Each structure stands twice: as structure tokens, then as C-alpha cells.
Amino acid sequence: MSLKLILMRHAKSGWDDPTLSDYQRGLNARGQISAPAIGAWLQAKGHLPDLLLCSDATRTRETWAGLGFGAEERFLRDLYLAPSLTMLEVLRQAGAAQTVLMLGHNPGIAEFAQSLAKHAPQDGDFLRYPTCATTVFQFDIQNWAEVRAGSGEVLDFTIPRRLV
Numbered sequence: 182m183s184l185k186l187i188l189m190r191h192a193k194s195g196w197d198d199p200t201l202s203d204y205q206r207g208l209n210a211r212g213q214i215s216a217p218a219i220g221a222w223l224q225a226k227g228h229l230p231d232l233l234l235c236s237d238a239t240r241t242r243e244t245w246a247g248l249g250f251g252a253e254e255r256f257l258r259d260l261y262l263a264p265s266l267t268m269l270e271v272l273r274q275a276g277a278a279q280t281v282l283m284l285g286h287n288p289g290i291a292e293f294a295q296s297l298a299k300h301a302p303q304d305g306d307f308l309r310y311p312t313c314a315t316t317v318f319q320f321d322i323q324n325w326a327e328v329r330a331g332s333g334e335v336l337d338f339t340i341p342r343r344l345v
Contacts, residue, residue, distance in 0.1 A: 182321075182322070182323050183319050183320060183321050183322070184278075184279060184280070184281070184319070184320045184322055184324075184325060185228065185279065185280040185281070185317065185318065185319050185320075185336070186272065186280075186281050186282075186283065186297070186317070186318040186320065186328075186333065187223065187228055187230055187280065187281070187282040187283070187315060187316075187317050187318075188283050188290065188293065188294050188297070188315070188316045188317075188318065189219070189244070189282065189283070189284045189285075189290075189313065189314070189315045189316075190284075190285065190286065190287055190290045190291070190310055190311070190312055190313060190314050190315075191208075191212075191236075191238075191240045191241045191243075191244045191284060191285070191286060191312065191313065192208050192211075192212030192213070192215040192216040192219075192240070192243070192244040192247065192312055192313040192341070193208065193209050193211040193212035193215060193312040193313065194206045194207060194208055194209060194212055194240040194312075195207060195208065195209035195212075197209070203238075204238050204239065204261065205238075205239050206238075206239060206240055207239045207240055207243050208240055208243045208244065208247070211341075212240070212243070212244070212247075212312065212313070213243075213247060214341075214345055215247075215312065215313040215341035215345065216243070216244045216245075216246075216247025216248055216313065217247050217248070217249060218341050218344040218345045219248060219313050219315050219339070219341060219344065220247065220248035220249045220250060221249075221344075222315075222339060222344055223248070223250075223315070223317075224249075224250075226317070226337055228280065228317050228336075228337065229250065229252075229280060230250060230252045230278075230280050230281060230282035231252055231253065231278040231279055231280050231281070232252055232253045232255070232275055232276070232278035232280075232281045232282070233245060233250075233252050233253065233254045233255060233281075233282050233283075233284065234255050234257065234260065234271055234272065234275065234281060234282070234283045234284070235254065235255065235256050235257065235260065235282075235283070235284040235285075236256070236257065236258075236260035236261045236262075236263070236284065236285050236286060237256040237257060237258050237260070237261060238261050238286070241256075241260075241261075241284045241285065241286070242256065244284060244313065245282075245284055248282075250282075252282065253278070257271060259271060260283075260284075260285050260286075261285075261286065262286050262289065263285060263286070263289045264289045264292070265289050265290075265292040265293035265296050267289070268283065268285060268289060268290070268293045269293065269296075269328065269330075271283070272325055272328055273325050273326045273328055274325070274326075275325040276325070277324075278325075281325070287310055290310060290314075291308070291309070291310030291314075294307065294310060294314075294316050295307075295308070296330045296331070297318055297328075297330065297331070297332070297333040298316075298318070298331070298333055298335050299331055299332060299333055299334055299335070300334075300335065301335070302316075302335055302338045304338060306338075306340050307338055311340055312341070313340065313341045314338075314339075314340045315337075315338065315339055315340070316335060316337070316338045317335070317336040317337040317338070318333035318334065318335060318336065319333065319334045319336050320332055320333055320334070321334075
């Protein structure tokens with residue numbers, strides 16, 4: 182049996198309203214285009230989530246809404262600016278879902294992607310993990326509690342500017 186993880190950084194957010202905290206910032210115009218493009222790419226590749234594990238910040242929620250998927254949703258404050266170890270702990274509690282989409286922030290999301298990859302893609306954008314970067318991993322495990330560093334096979338990786 183194998184499980185699939187879609188690891189995504191939120192789409193591009195705006196800084197134009199100085200009255201908003203970092204947590205409250207929403208997507209800018211580019212982000213509002215990028216999220217649906219990534220959603221269409223995932224759908225075309227057959228990577229559809231059963232479960233969303235998402236930071237509860239505004240920009241991650243808006244990214245999720247822009248993807249256009251339906252799935253069980255868990256919006257978690259623990260994933261707001263979370264380090265990779267926290268992301269691993271949250272993922273290990275994903276339950277029975279076959280495909281999980283985890284949506285978060287840098288630098289933690291980039292570090293988490295790098296730590297999971299058995300063989301990282303030879304792609305500078307994978308290391309930078311720009312906004313809305315998305316990696317699809319496959320793990321040959323029975324349940325999410327078994328996820329370990331270096332055990333994820335990278336199936337796909339892209340960024341929005343390659344799609345729009």
C-alpha cells in the first residue's frame with residue numbers, strides 16, 4: 182500500500198494593507214491566478230486530496246479555496262509558520278486518508294519537502310520553494326504514523342509560473 186502527500190506553499194500574498202497582521206494577509210492578484218492553475222495541474226495529474234491539513238492563516242485558506250477541491254478540512258494554528266518537525270507531527274496524525282494535501286508557509290514547508298524527499302528533484306525552485314510551489318510525494322507505508330525523513334518518492338513538482 183502507498184500513501185500520497187501533496188505539499189504546497191500558499192499562493193502569493195499581498196502586503197498592500199499595513200493594518201493587517203502577517204496572519205491576516207490575503208492573496209494578491211497573482212496568487213488568485215496561481216491557486217486555480219495549481220489546482221487544475223493537480224487534477225490533470227490525478228492528484229486529488231482526501232484530507233487537507235492547512236495553516237489557519239488567511240492566505241493559506243484562500244489558496245485552498247482557489248484550488249477548487251473538496252476534501253475533509255483541518256485548519257490548524259499549529260501549521261502557521263510551523264517548522265518541519267511540527268509538520269511531520271501533524272502529518273503523522275492524518276488518520277485513514279490516502280492522499281493528504283498539506284498547505285503551509287516558508288521556511289518550514291521548504292525544509293519539510295527537502296527532508297521528506299528520498300531523491301530531491303534537480304530543480305533550484307525545489308530548494309527555494311517559491312509561493313504555491315507544490316510537490317507530490319508517494320510513501321510506501323500503511324499509515325501516516327510511519328512517515329520518516331528521506332522516505333518520500335517525488336512523483337511531481339511544479340510552480341505556478343510554469344503553468345500560467
